[in-house]
Amino acid sequence: MLDLPSPGATAPVRRVAHPYRGTAVALGSRHGKGDQLGPPFAQVLGARVLTPPDLDTDRFGAFTGEVPRTTTPREAARGKARLAMQVTGSPRGLATEASYGPLAGVGVPGHEELVLFLDEDLGIEVVEVRRRLGLPGGSLRVREHGADVDRYLTSVGWPAQAVVVRAGPGAPVAKGVTDADGLRDAIAAATRDSADGHAVLEPDLRAHRCPGRRVVLAELGGVLARRLATCCAACGAPGWGRVGVETGLPCRACGTATSSVRADRYGCARCAHAAVVPRAFDVADPRWCPVCNP
Ligand SMILES: [Zn+2]
Ligand SMILES: [Zn+2]
Numbered sequence: 001m002l003d004l005p006s007p008g009a010t011a012p013v014r015r016v017a018h019p020y021r022g023t024a025v026a027l028g029s030r031h032g033k034g035d036q037l038g039p040p041f042a043q044v045l046g047a048r049v050l051t052p053p054d055l056d057t058d059r060f061g062a063f064t065g066e067v068p069r070t071t072t073p074r075e076a077a078r079g080k081a082r083l084a085m086q087v088t089g090s091p092r093g094l095a096t097e098a099s100y101g102p103l104a105g106v107g108v109p110g111h112e113e114l115v116l117f118l119d120e121d122l123g124i125e126v127v128e129v130r131r132r133l134g135l136p137g138g139s140l141r142v143r144e145h146g147a148d149v150d151r152y153l154t155s156v157g158w159p160a161q162a163v164v165v166r167a168g169p170g171a172p173v174a175k176g177v178t179d180a181d182g183l184r185d186a187i188a189a190a191t192r193d194s195a196d197g198h199a200v201l202e203p204d205l206r207a208h209r210c211p212g213r214r215v216v217l218a219e220l221g222g223v224l225a226r227r228l229a230t231c232c233a234a235c236g237a238p239g240w241g242r243v244g245v246e247t248g249l250p251c252r253a254c255g256t257a258t259s260s261v262r263a264d265r266y267g268c269a270r271c272a273h274a275a276v277v278p279r280a281f282d283v284a285d286p287r288w289c290p291v292c293n294p
Contacts, residue, residue, distance in 0.1 A: 018229060019238060021046035025117075026088040028080030028095035030057050034206040036217035037094065037115075037224075044225035049094065052087040055080070057095075059118035074095040076126060077116035091120040096220070098213060100135055100205060109135050111213065115220045116241070117228065124269035126239040128224045136161055136203040136212050143197055145187050150199060153183075162209035163201050167194035176209050246276060251289035258282040 025041060027034050027049050038049040060076040061069025069076055074097070081093035096115045103110040110133045117126045137156035142149055156163065159178035165186035166173040171193065174186035190199035207213050227241040242264050249260040260281075267274040286292035 007220040007231045009118040018045055019236075020092070020228065020229075022048075022195035023092060023274050024050050024088070024090050025092045025094050026081070026084035026090040028055060028077075028082070028084035028093060028253065029059055030055055031094060031206045033217055036207070036214055037221040038095075040218070040221040040249075041094075044222070044229050047092075050084075050088055050090070052084055055083055055085065055087065060097075073099055073112070073114045074116060077114055077127075078118065078125070081116055081118045085118065085120065093118045094224075096207075096217060102129070103131055103133075106131075106133075108133055111135065111215045112217065113213070113220055115224050117224060119238075122237055122270055124237055124239055126224065126227060126241070126269050128220055128227060128241075130216055130223070132212075132216055132222050136205065136210055137195050139200055139256050141198045141200050141203045142187065143191060143199075145184050149183075149187070149201070156203050157211070160211050163203045165190050166200050166202075167191070168196075168198075168200065176204055176206070178209075198282075230267035232271060232273050235268060235271040237268055239269035241266060243267040243274075249279075249281065249284040251286050251292055252283035253286040253292050254289060256291045258284040258288045258290065 025047050027037060029051055034049050034051040041047045057080045060071070060079045070130050071079070077095040077097040080095035082097065085091065085093035094115070094117050096113060101109060103112060110131055112129060112131045113130045114127060140148065140152040153163070153192050162176045162178045163183070164173045164175045165177055165183070169188040174182070174189070177186055187199045204210060205213065207217060215244045228238040230240045231238050232240045240263045244265040245261045246263045246265060247259050247261055248257040249262040251257065251258055261279060263276045263278040265274065265276055
């Protein structure tokens with residue numbers, strides 16, 4: 001609910017419902033992400049997240065490598081949201097896309113999850129991203145099911161975190177392996193099929209098989225719902241929020257503009273209304289200064 005300024009001292013405060021209250025939002029997902037994204041959308045916006053059954057979202061790329069992703073994460077998420085909107089006829093859609101590997105700008109391995117919301121009626125697209133350092137686990141090459149497999153399973157948190165088993169890059173996989181017999185069979189089959197007699201084990205990164213990813217999805221769902229609950233002061237469109245940063249925080253010693261962040265830029269998803277909000281620090285440590293510490 002939004003509080004509007006009271007029109008007069010004696011008039012009661014008018015409360016208007018959020019534009020998404022009672023609406024449906026189509027989720028382009030095959031892997032149960034409605035369990036993480038649905039509750040914040042219901043609690044914060046009063047909107048219902050609908051997941052159409054059997055959506056072929058793997059055509060936008062799959063972790064297990066059968067379908068390489070050829071687009072950016074944002075384009076992939078947009079494609080999945082649009083697909084769910086077409087199938088359900090809802091003008092509003094939602095989808096997420098995860099990337100695992102070296103994080104851009106940091107170079108350290110990690111998980112980056114992007115969530116994208118589309119409203120065709122309003123012509124808005126809102127994106128939020130969260131990053132987490134570290135991966136759910138590496139990969140393990142084995143000839144058979146031995147002690148190293150058991151150590152690996154413990155390290156990834158199996159069976160809550162499922163594994164995939166393959167004979168080699170691009171080779172057919174057993175996905176979502178969470179039981180001992182299935183694992184033994186999958187390793188035996190992969191070593192038989194592989195050119196070098198090895199099976200490769202990796203964490204299954206699909207949301208319904210990856211508890212760490214579900215934690216990030218739930219957080220991100222809350223962040224996106226709260227952002228959509230924030231409406232633009234100029235046009236009233238949902239989705240007012242941080243859209244970027246401004247660098248150039250001056251050096252404390254010499255005043256030179258550094259690459260440190262000076263302020264956050266906020267903007268509307270629909271109109272040109274924007275604001276720059278300075279951060280708490282008004283000077284940068286000289287060690288970040290190109291003059292004092294070249
Ligand atoms: Zn606006
Ligand atoms: Zn300086």
